[in-house]
Amino acid sequence: MKLRVNRRTFLGSMVSAAASLFVGxxxxxxxxxxxxxxxxxxxxxxxxxxxxxCRSCEAACNKEQGLPEPEIGFDDxxxxxxxxxxxxxxxxxxxxxxxNAYDPPLLDxxxxxxxxxxxxxxxxxxxxxxxxxxxxxPEGAVVYNADVCVGCRTCMIACPFSIPAFRYxxxxxxxxxxxxxxxxxxxxxxxxxxxxxxxxxxxxTFGDRKTLxxxxxxxxxxxxxxxxxxxxxxxxxxxxxxxYLSPVPFADAGFDMxxxxxxxxxxxxxxxxxxxxxLTIWPGLFAGFYLLSRRSGKxxxxxxxxxxxxxxxxxx
Amino acid sequence: MKILVDEQxxxxxxxxxxxxxxxxxLREKLLLGLSPSDYRRALINNPVNWFLALVxxxxxxxxxxxxxxxxxxxxxxxxxxxxxxxxGFGLFGMVPLSASGFLLSTAVEIFDxxxxxxxxxxxxxNGLLGYFFAVVFLLVDLGMPWRLAYPMFVSFGxxxxxxxxxxxxxTYLSVQIAEMLPSFSEWADTPAIKKFIKKIxxxxxxxxxxxxxxxxxxxxxxxxxxxxxxxxxxxxxxxQWIHFFCSSIFAGLCMVIVVSSLIRRFMTWRCDRNFLDxxxxxxxxxxxxxxxxxxxxxxxxIVAIAHDQEWLYxxxxxxxxxxxxxxxxxxxxxxxxxxGVRHRIMGFLRWGSVIAVLxxxxxxxxxxxxxxxxxxxxxIPHWKEVWVVITLLSIYFITYRFILYRLxxxxxxxxx
Numbered sequence: 001m002k003l004r005v006n007r008r009t010f011l012g013s014m015v016s017a018a019a020s021l022f023v024g025x026x027x028x029x030x031x032x033x034x035x036x037x038x039x040x041x042x043x044x045x046x047x048x049x050x051x052x053x054c055r056s057c058e059a060a061c062n063k064e065q066g067l068p069e070p071e072i073g074f075d076d077x078x079x080x081x082x083x084x085x086x087x088x089x090x091x092x093x094x095x096x097x098x099x100n101a102y103d104p105p106l107l108d109x110x111x112x113x114x115x116x117x118x119x120x121x122x123x124x125x126x127x128x129x130x131x132x133x134x135x136x137x138p139e140g141a142v143v144y145n146a147d148v149c150v151g152c153r154t155c156m157i158a159c160p161f162s163i164p165a166f167r168y169x170x171x172x173x174x175x176x177x178x179x180x181x182x183x184x185x186x187x188x189x190x191x192x193x194x195x196x197x198x199x200x201x202x203x204x205t206f207g208d209r210k211t212l213x214x215x216x217x218x219x220x221x222x223x224x225x226x227x228x229x230x231x232x233x234x235x236x237x238x239x240x241x242x243x244y245l246s247p248v249p250f251a252d253a254g255f256d257m258x259x260x261x262x263x264x265x266x267x268x269x270x271x272x273x274x275x276x277x278x279l280t281i282w283p284g285l286f287a288g289f290y291l292l293s294r295r296s297g298k299x300x301x302x303x304x305x306x307x308x309x310x311x312x313x314x315x316x
Numbered sequence: 317m318k319i320l321v322d323e324q325x326x327x328x329x330x331x332x333x334x335x336x337x338x339x340x341x342l343r344e345k346l347l348l349g350l351s352p353s354d355y356r357r358a359l360i361n362n363p364v365n366w367f368l369a370l371v372x373x374x375x376x377x378x379x380x381x382x383x384x385x386x387x388x389x390x391x392x393x394x395x396x397x398x399x400x401x402x403x404g405f406g407l408f409g410m411v412p413l414s415a416s417g418f419l420l421s422t423a424v425e426i427f428d429x430x431x432x433x434x435x436x437x438x439x440x441x442n443g444l445l446g447y448f449f450a451v452v453f454l455l456v457d458l459g460m461p462w463r464l465a466y467p468m469f470v471s472f473g474x475x476x477x478x479x480x481x482x483x484x485x486x487t488y489l490s491v492q493i494a495e496m497l498p499s500f501s502e503w504a505d506t507p508a509i510k511k512f513i514k515k516i517x518x519x520x521x522x523x524x525x526x527x528x529x530x531x532x533x534x535x536x537x538x539x540x541x542x543x544x545x546x547x548x549x550x551x552x553x554x555x556q557w558i559h560f561f562c563s564s565i566f567a568g569l570c571m572v573i574v575v576s577s578l579i580r581r582f583m584t585w586r587c588d589r590n591f592l593d594x595x596x597x598x599x600x601x602x603x604x605x606x607x608x609x610x611x612x613x614x615x616x617x618i619v620a621i622a623h624d625q626e627w628l629y630x631x632x633x634x635x636x637x638x639x640x641x642x643x644x645x646x647x648x649x650x651x652x653x654x655x656g657v658r659h660r661i662m663g664f665l666r667w668g669s670v671i672a673v674l675x676x677x678x679x680x681x682x683x684x685x686x687x688x689x690x691x692x693x694x695x696i697p698h699w700k701e702v703w704v705v706i707t708l709l710s711i712y713f714i715t716y717r718f719i720l721y722r723l724x725x726x727x728x729x730x731x732x
Binding site: 090092093124127128129130131132133148149150151152153154156157158160162165166167168169170171174175256258259260264265267268270271272274275278279282283286287289290293294 | 382383384385386387388389391393395396398399422425426427428458459460461463464466467470471472473475476477478479480481482518521522525526529530533534536537538539540541542543544545553554556557691
């Protein structure tokens with residue numbers, strides 16, 4: 001009998017310790033529910049109507065981040081004809097940003113769009129990472145720590161914009177490669193990222209995200225005919241630090257319009273709430289089943305009857 | 317097929333025959349009582365081993381290639397499909413099939429269903445090996461496999477679903493090892509271990525139920541991170557965890573039916589009467605349980621479509637594919653089980669189980685790979701990646717067979 005109590009106490013303390021861990025966790029999530037970004041978060045406003053597809057931003061990024069020399073030079077515009085395995089080029093382990101050309105039906109000239117990490121306010125990659133390799137800095141950058149990354153690539157699954165890329169080619173130093181908003185070399189010193197500085201057309205504007213939203217709304221108000229009335233990134237995926245204005249419907253410029261308007265973590269919270277319930281209810285429930293299926297104090301009366309075999313998962 | 321394990325073996329070892337003071341004998345414990353040369357001859361005479369050798373001959377160099385030159389060497393290294401067939405099959409497919417351990421230990425230890433006892437150890441072994449090999453598959457697919465223990469000891473992201481998966485698989489693996497220790501202790505003649513495990517059996521079983529519920533569910537919840545990438549019919553953020561958990565119930569039960577049927581057919585010499593004579597009744601009981609799981613699963617899948625208002629998707633091409641999956645992988649085995657249980661047609665139950673097992677793997681591959689990025693281009697796995705999967709499966713088969721031959725799983729160890 002003594003042993004039984006010991007075991008029960010042990011199990012109980014195990015479960016409550018584990019439960020408190022997860023209960024604390026969900027409480028934290030609940031408070032994070034209203035998180036709308038850091039007050040001082042920086043951002044970049046991309047105005048597609050101003051981009052001429054010169055790829056200066058790609059070149060500047062490559063140099064700033066010390067990425068490998070591309071096969072096709074940055075001044076070779078034939079790259080816009082090139083199609084990747086999924087139709088268009090995407091940021092990968094050799095390029096943190098790419099510019100693609102689109103032919104929207106409403107325009108008689110191609111439209112260019114720069115793609116890079118949008119630096120979500122509540123990043124999916126960060127919330128999906130089980131070793132905490134991602135950090136959202138107060139300046140707005142989503143940075144990555146290769147020293148703790150295990151290489152599970154859940155961040156790539158989670159990112160609604162499919163931005164993080166994996167260095168598959170390395171056996172000993174694989175890692176995630178993604179735009180870090182030039183955090184180390186520039187953003188932390190309150191400098192704009194290299195791509196913004198390199199843009200000759202002022203298609204990219206760096207500043208406080210709040211200011212950028214005001215600027216974007218101003219442009220929409222002053223030139224209603226020049227833009228579609230939407231700021232991509234204001235609400236997408238719960239809001240992103242990078243914002244876009246477009247002269248054509250965003251879908252025609254290759255934007256994924258299926259990205260939900262709430263942070264990706266919201267889709268996972270239902271399950272996270274189940275966890276502490278299972279941890280706390282199951283032990284009592286199944287210990288109860290155990291007691292119910294046995295007559296205490298009496299010898300078992302009936303031998304098992306195979307004919308009457310009700311199944312185990314209905315709980316009878 | 318009859319030849320699968322039809323080795324002309326001498327005497328199956330079923331008791332500790334040595335005198336108490338003599339040393340542990342390699343020949344009896346590992347070589348099934350055969351002399352090394354006889355054992356070697358038996359190995360060579362078995363064509364299944366030749367097939368396995370052929371698979372490994374190509375597969376092991378491919379594995380070496382992966383560890384020396386990176387994942388790119390054996391996969392397409394797709395940035396758009398971060399999880400390929402190695403994880404899609406090895407982790408997401410194998411884990412539901414390994415729910416058998418907690419299901420049968422619950423039936424026997426919690427609900428006192430002694431009639432399932434002859435199969436309990438097989439279900440536990442099936443669970444243990446399934447989980448163990450899911451981790452092996454993971455070690456091949458992880459970018460930095462040497463950091464496998466990081467989420468436990470180095471850096472924590474406790475709000476992530478994968479954090480739960482990692483912790484639960486790790487702890488549940490320990491629980492399953494503990495649950496298998498009694499057979500090991502009989503074989504190794506260390507009765508103290510068995511006595512100890514018997515004392516904590518109830519705790520282990522309940523821990524197994526909790527951990528299984530949570531991480532079978534968590535594997536489903538992982539896909540809630542990609543609500544816009546997977547086809548809506550295969551992802552339902554509110555219900556994904558219960559879909560995965562519920563389907564693991566019939567998947568685990570069906571896997572036990574499949575494995576026990578194979579053992580009875582091809583490894584009869586190793587089974588004792590307790591296992592052989594009760595197997596039909598047990599199979600009926602398991603199939604009945606699986607059919608409850610299947611009908612529940614079918615209904616909650618429909619509930620999810622109704623909840624997300626996705627009826628219109630059903631008339632698209634993807635919708636037809638979805639209906640095909642539901643009919644072949646859920647309704648067909650459900651029909652075979654219901655009819656087979658009522659009329660005691662064992663063939664229906666056995667083939668229904670095979671279909672359900674393949675069906676659940678199909679469902680997981682549909683979620684991870686086939687309907688992932690459904691609006692974009694499809695990923696077709698590299699042949700080397702497929703071969704690596706088959707290689708790991710072969711190693712799984714060899715391990716499974718090795719243990720079944722030796723440990724008292726489908727036979728009872730004679731107590732002195």
